[in-house]
Amino acid sequence: MLTPRILVVDNDSSFAKSCAEFLENAGYTVKTAFNLPDARTALEKGDIHLAILDLRMEDEWDEKDLSGLTLARQSDPSIPKIILTSYPTWRLVRYALGPTEVERPAAVSFVGKEDGPDVLLKYVQRTLETFAGRNWSLDIEWRVCDRFSLLTLVEPELKPADLETRVDELEDLFRILFRSHSQVRIERMLWRDGNRVALSCFAFVEGKQPETFLVVCGPKSKVQEEASRYKEFVPKVADSVSTRLNETSATRHYAANLYALTGGHLEELRPLKELYDAGPEKLFHATLRKLFTNTLAEWSRDRFAVGQASSFQRSFRERLGLSSKQPLRAVSIAQLNSLIDWFQGGDLTVLKSGGQLAFDSAGHLYQYTDPSRPLTEIAIFDRNTSLLHIPGDLSGESVLVNDQERAWVTDFGNVGLAPPIWSLAEAEALVRFDWVALSRFDDMHKIEHELIFGDFLKPQTAEVEFLQRKAVRAVQTIRQLAKRACGKEYRPYHLAVLVLVGKRLAAIHLGPNLLQSELARPAHLLVAAAMLCERLTQRIEEDTDAHSAARVSGIRVDKVKGEVWIGNRRVEISGRSYLLLCNLYDHANQVRTRRQLVEDVFDQKYDERDVTQVSRLNTAIHRLRKQLESDPENPQYLLTEQQGGYRLIVRSGVQVNSNERTEIKTS
Numbered sequence: 108m109l110t111p112r113i114l115v116v117d118n119d120s121s122f123a124k125s126c127a128e129f130l131e132n133a134g135y136t137v138k139t140a141f142n143l144p145d146a147r148t149a150l151e152k153g154d155i156h157l158a159i160l161d162l163r164m165e166d167e168w169d170e171k172d173l174s175g176l177t178l179a180r181q182s183d184p185s186i187p188k189i190i191l192t193s194y195p196t197w198r199l200v201r202y203a204l205g206p207t208e209v210e211r212p213a214a215v216s217f218v219g220k221e222d223g224p225d226v227l228l229k230y231v232q233r234t235l236e237t238f239a240g241r242n243w244s245l246d247i248e249w250r251v252c253d254r255f256s257l258l259t260l261v262e263p264e265l266k267p268a269d270l271e272t273r274v275d276e277l278e279d280l281f282r283i284l285f286r287s288h289s290q291v292r293i294e295r296m297l298w299r300d301g302n303r304v305a306l307s308c309f310a311f312v313e314g315k316q317p318e319t320f321l322v323v324c325g326p327k328s329k330v331q332e333e334a335s336r337y338k339e340f341v342p343k344v345a346d347s348v349s350t351r352l353n354e355t356s357a358t359r360h361y362a363a364n365l366y367a368l369t370g371g372h373l374e375e376l377r378p379l380k381e382l383y384d385a386g387p388e389k390l391f392h393a394t395l396r397k398l399f400t401n402t403l404a405e406w407s408r409d410r411f412a413v414g415q416a417s418s419f420q421r422s423f424r425e426r427l428g429l430s431s432k433q434p435l436r437a438v439s440i441a442q443l444n445s446l447i448d449w450f451q452g453g454d455l456t457v458l459k460s461g462g463q464l465a466f467d468s469a470g471h472l473y474q475y476t477d478p479s480r481p482l483t484e485i486a487i488f489d490r491n492t493s494l495l496h497i498p499g500d501l502s503g504e505s506v507l508v509n510d511q512e513r514a515w516v517t518d519f520g521n522v523g524l525a526p527p528i529w530s531l532a533e534a535e536a537l538v539r540f541d542w543v544a545l546s547r548f549d550d551m552h553k554i555e556h557e558l559i560f561g562d563f564l565k566p567q568t569a570e571v572e573f574l575q576r577k578a579v580r581a582v583q584t585i586r587q588l589a590k591r592a593c594g595k596e597y598r599p600y601h602l603a604v605l606v607l608v609g610k611r612l613a614a615i616h617l618g619p620n621l622l623q624s625e626l627a628r629p630a631h632l633l634v635a636a637a638m639l640c641e642r643l644t645q646r647i648e649e650d651t652d653a654h655s656a657a658r659v660s661g662i663r664v665d666k667v668k669g670e671v672w673i674g675n676r677r678v679e680i681s682g683r684s685y686l687l688l689c690n691l692y693d694h695a696n697q698v699r700t701r702r703q704l705v706e707d708v709f710d711q712k713y714d715e716r717d718v719t720q721v722s723r724l725n726t727a728i729h730r731l732r733k734q735l736e737s738d739p740e741n742p743q744y745l746l747t748e749q750q751g752g753y754r755l756i757v758r759s760g761v762q763v764n765s766n767e768r769t770e771i772k773t774s
Contacts, residue, residue, distance in 0.1 A: 109243050109282060111235050112136045112154060112275075116146040116175065117161040117191070122220070126159070126191075129224045130231065143174060150182040151359075154272035156239050156279075157231065158182075160214075162192035180213040183359050187238035188214045189230055193221065241279060242286040251295045251306065254278050260304050261325050261361065273360065280324055280363040283356035285310050293322075297378070298504035300520055302326055303333075305505065307373040319373040320353070321366040321517055329520070330362035331355065336522045337364075340496050342405055349402055349515050350498075368515050371507070379514065380503025383542060388577060390512065392584045395534070398506065398514040399588050403530055407495040419599060420488045422526050423606045437478035437609040437636040446633055449617055455548050455630055464637045468548040471681055474668055475637035476644050482605070485643045487598050494524035501533045503541060527592040532603035535585045539604075540611055540632060543578045546624060550575065551631045553679065558582060559638045560676045562737075563597045564590060569733060570679075598643060605639040608632050645675055662735070662744055662757045664692045673735065673744075683708070684731045691745070691755035700752040728753060 113135050117123040120141045127137040138155070140146040143164050150158060160179055163172040179188040190213075215238050216230045235243070249257075258265065258274045265273060285291045290311040297305040303325035310318045323330060334355045342348055354365045368376070379398075382391050417425075420435060429435065438446070443459065450457040456467040459477060466473045482488065498516045505518035539558065545551045554571045557579070561567060564586055568576040586600075593600050612632050663672040671678045671688065680688055687708050691699055702713040705720055708727075714720060728747075732739045746754045 109241070109245075109275075109278070110134065110136045111156045111239065111241075111243060112138065113231065114138050114140065114146070114149050114155045114158045116140045116149075116158065116164070116178075118142065118164050118167065119161070126224070126227070130228070133228055133231075135231070143178060146178060147182070150178075150186065152269075152272055154276055155186055156241070157234055158186055158188045159191050159227075159231075160188055162190055176213060185357065185359065187234050189216045189218055189227075189234060190214045191218050191220055191227070193219065240286060241282040242288070243282070245282050245285055245288065246290040247278065247281055248290065248292040251293055257304065257306075257324075260299060261302050263302065276358045277324070277361050279358050280356050280361055281308075281322075283358075284322065284354060284363055284365050288312050294373070297321065297507070298502060298518065300500075300502075300505070300518060301329075303329060303520060305517060309373075319368070321350070321368060321373065322363050323366070323517075323519075324361060324363035327357055327360055327362040330364055331357060333520050333522070334362075334364050337519045340406070340498075340522050340524075342408075342496075348405065349513075350517055350519075352519075364519075366517065368507070368517075371509060371513065371515055373507075376507040376509050376515070378504045379506040379508050380537075380542060382508050383503070383538075383581070388580070390510065391581070393512045394508045394514055395581070395584055396588065397512045398508075398534075399531065402514045402516060403497065406498050407527075417494055417524075418488060418491055419526065419602060420483060422492065422494060422524070422529075423603070425523070426521070426525055426529065427606065427610055435482045436480065437482060437605050437640060438612050438633070440479045442612065443477075443479040443633075445617065446612075446629060449621070449626060450630065450633075453623060453626070455626075457633070464633075466548070466552075466634055466637075468552070471549075472669065473552065473634075474670075475634075476640035478605075478609075478633070478636035478640045480640065482602075485602065485640075487602055487643065490599075492526045492599070495527055496523075497525045497530050498522050501530060501537065503537055526599070526603065528589055528600045528603050531585055531589040531592065532600055532607060535582050536604055536607040536611070538578050538581045538585070540608065540628075540635070543575060544627070545575070545631055546627050548630060548634070551627075551634055554579065555631075555635045555638050556677070556679050559601065559635075559642045560678070563600075601639055601642055605636060605643065608636045608639065612636065641677075662692070662755070664689060678734055680731070680734050683727055684734065687727050687731055688735075688755075691753065692757065695755055695757040698748050698752045698754050704753070
């Protein structure tokens, strides 16, 4: 059982000590102060449940001395005060107990010293029961961690001297929240965002079924701001909200929000990330759809911000907490230079020159747009976008799910307005950059190239490793959900992902003596940022299907940069496949015989009886066709000729035969 802590303040030290002794004998923990500075310091520590203040602290004989009452008005209003004096009058009582601008009056009781200690004790008991608002007998079972461990998460920079008092104050939050219960069991920590911590709690009342709650606790200002914004943006129809805020409690330094999950029991729920890692993939995709079509949709359904059309630049700044004076970039110049320094002399070298960022991996050079250039150069920032209500940030830990495809959002620290594609882009960023662990640059490049330059709605998995295909399939589900919000224009969606990549890069702090594996994630984010900037700065008009655009524009090989383009889509082709393509490209729309290809590309004397030569050429043609064609079984670019050779058509819509070629006119 918690022992209430009482502060006795009186300039008569003998009286203060005797009063303290009496209260200690009654079972309370008592501190004393004999002057105003010491009293003010004791009240500011925030570990006092009740203060008993002498009216005249400066001059016992001065009728105008109301210094004790002034101290009561100026100190923390959440601490109830009793004014104790030998000179009570009705005017002072009215002044002390009258209404003020704060929630409570300066004092809750006014007691004369001549009334004696027994009367004072009754006022103390009544005040603690009525105004302190704590369950003094609550049994708190710390299963996930002890209260000291929780305190280090909430306030990691706390000085050791303040540890004891602050840990009691933090415990007070639970005694306030669960004042109607006999026991609370703090079962597990669900997530942590900065110094806000989310805990699952089981509350018990004798003779009733246990209740489950989610408690988010942390610094007072942050948690109270979360509660305020939740109340501002939450849908008015309570039944539509799956996570409901029941109550907020606060002490001097800390606060806690108590949430109930409608239709869900915390012991049956698991984080979305856990479902992705270990659950059935079909269930994950179904739950993902329900998250957006049910849980998030209830916040935003028909709730576009009336009369508000905010530019992408402004809305993204607000989402990232940036001021209008801060340059909006995917990567800051200083941060990019720091990252470049880390990628020197290892498996990956990064170079910056002429507005380009070059990645040299195992002799393969890839060049993309410098992501430290201002994002405001991207034309899409000139557009306006309507904003809608969202419950906050999504993470793999703060979204809880069950096995019936239901989802609950539990982090409301950033609730507010956002572009329609924001939450969808957040979900994709989780899968691409937080849940997929890639160690080889080649894997990073392949998966990002397909997701950025490939078919937006149907990214292909053929070019990525088996374990990464699950991530691509998850992204495909998210993008299918995003189709309605994006319409026929996917550049705003890519832009939102780019902003989220920049947010992750800004949170990375590269220290000394890093292992190569520790640089994998920064490398992944950096190449994604550069490729997204390249994609967004392309001025080619985009169709809803990247392959349909490719069918119109045809193939282009830039031998200087080593790049291959199909329409507006850059295709990664290297090694023998690239040499084969270059040979065919140099003789575009002409038949190249098997002999010519074997001798020019494989540098071997052709022997039609050599089955290994035939097999190698067939394999090379098959691999190149898969890289070039949207449908390799019905090729439009790399054609097989009846006379035993191959022809590369560099522009679709071109019809050729062995002697001539004529363009087909399309309507």
